[in-house]
Amino acid sequence: MAELDTSGKDGKKKGPKKVSTRIDMTPMVDLAFLLVTFFMLTTTFSKPKTMLLSMPEKPKPNDPPPPKVDERVTTTVVLDKNNRIFYYRGVESPEVFTTDYSADGFRKMAMEMVAKGKSLKRDAVFIIKPTEESTYKNVVDILDEMKITDSKVYAIQQLYPQDKEIIARYKQENNITD
């Protein structure tokens, strides 16, 4: 066994001189703690975080028709390519706006809608329609914005021909070609 002299005295002893078995443990402890730190960090960060996404169930033939949504608080959000977002409200030739994924862009608009919904005692509804050119990141970003702005009512839907028409018309009017 390694005996450690902690008395601080010189350790002069009478009798035959013994070979000291004291080992300097500092490098060993250093190494041990280095490894501990490494394992601690890797364990904590290896757990991936996830985001829950619930898609609507397939409608059954006997289902009642879905309830009508209030057009004043319903926003259709179209995710275009090149990180561009179009949004509009209503169905018949609505006014289309462009925005982006920055804090002053989509988030501001979403917050305003949530506030407006509150004043009308309704939940703001967002219908998210990713185009085929949008990326997965765009979709996750929008879902994230939903969480950040605490919007509870949103759905991912496919782009219908009438939506495509609205967007195509808007792009033509504003000379957006890319």
Next chain:
Amino acid sequence: MAKVKVPRKTILLDMTAMCDVAFLLLTFFMLTTKFKPDEPVVVDTPGSVSETILPDANVLIISVDADGKVFMGVDSEKTRLAMLEKMAGEYKVPFSENQKNQFRLTSTFGAPMAALPQVMVSTGKARAQLQTGIPTDSLDNQLAKWVTYARLAHSEVNNNDRERQLRMVIKADKGTKYEVVKKVIDTMMEQNLNKFNLITSLEAMPEGFGKKAGEGKKE
């Protein structure tokens, strides 16, 4: 003032106790750490403020890389074997014992059924080249079959335990076209699987938001 001469002494710290603790912790962390399995796909997941943690077990992870190649993996080795048997029967692709064993040890794979036996016996670069992704187009939707058989195999292995149903997890790259992800989601929705976990990397909540979000500016 008269100086008192203090004799110099070397300070000897007893490191034994510290050493003990350090090694105890080291052992603990070494045993609890699960090393990331070798994955054939490099996926850079998008950030999100969501903090839901991915469950440890009973997950079916579908990875989509930036080029739109689809890969799949189940965490349980028993399920892997059982679903391979079913798929081999369905597509009439024979697997040798060695190939089956390799499949059992593969956490993520992404190859059409016809190429899968070859993938299992190759390694390194050759393997990466053979992994062209699981076909998802409507003519030959092998992903749908894989998902069906994975769920079937998983419930058989776990004696139909409802608590241990497979969770669908989608792991896609930032740059993946939504078109591909949509195909994957649609494939699962066909089978009435409507709840997904999307793997994201943690991002900080922007300032002023968080638990009390929703107090926006009035118009």
